[in-house]
Amino acid sequence: MNIPFLGNRRQKIGFPASEGIADLLAECELLRSQAYRAGVRLDDSPASLEALDQLVPGWRDDEETLTWLGNDAGLYLGTVIVRTVPGAAWEIRSDGQPVVRLASGREFDVVDCGHTWAAHGVPELSQLYAEVAEA
Secondary structure (H helix, E strand, O other), X not given: OOOHHHHHHOOOOOEEOOHHHHHHHOOOHHXXXXXXXXXXXXXXXXXXXXHHHOOOOHHHHOHHHHHHHHHHHHHHHHHHHHHHOOOOEEXXXXXXXXXXXXXXXXXXXXXXXXXXXXXXXXXXXXXXXHHHHHO
């Protein structure tokens, strides 16, 4: 996910996302809308990831929706990680891709994970969260 409005703020190795950028990444409007229509409340908790994993994947028939929902799913996963895993933070790579950097220094490409989940349903978002939370 390239974020062109970040402009010259990018450094060669990336930069930590500000609180404003983190709030923007947390919006996930399409995912939140789909979840709401299915009766799932997204409260930025690990339990909400489990609820998302149970949604019927009707979006897989629409390529455009699939792409956007994959982005949103990844950004939502990242939001839950950043808000609940100590030391986790958003970072914007030099190519504009938002990733989550864990306290250990490990970089986690949540957007890629979101696309895989949206297209295939596995690995589940809750499973990915559990793996990161244990690290």
